[in-house]
Amino acid sequence: MLRNIENKDMKKILLVLAKTHDSAPLGYISLYTGIKEPLSILEEMEKKDLVRQIPSSKWSCCMGPTFELTPKTRKELFENIVY
Numbered sequence: 001m002l003r004n005i006e007n008k009d010m011k012k013i014l015l016v017l018a019k020t021h022d023s024a025p026l027g028y029i030s031l032y033t034g035i036k037e038p039l040s041i042l043e044e045m046e047k048k049d050l051v052r053q054i055p056s057s058k059w060s061c062c063m064g065p066t067f068e069l070t071p072k073t074r075k076e077l078f079e080n081i082v083y
Contacts, residue, residue, distance in 0.1 A: 013045065016029055016032045017029070017067065017068060024067060024068070026038060033076060050069070051069055051073070052068060052077055
């Protein structure tokens with residue numbers, strides 16, 4: 001699944017989210033990827049089941065949406081790194 005990703009911005013986002021231990025807010029993703037408005041890309045990635053948005057009931061100091069890798073994506077990403 002991950003090998004089929006050709007969009008460079010999606011790859012940048014995957015790498016940034018892989019470095020986090022939890023979810024990351026849009027500002028963090030934007031800062032470390034250089035993508036000014038990552039929300040539309042993240043929504044597209046969510047449709048492909050690469051990331052998921054954390055429900056707003058989970059605390060966030062920015063009070064905005066936060067995203068994390070899906071367990072399947074995280075597992076596949078780390079398997080590719082190890083092997």
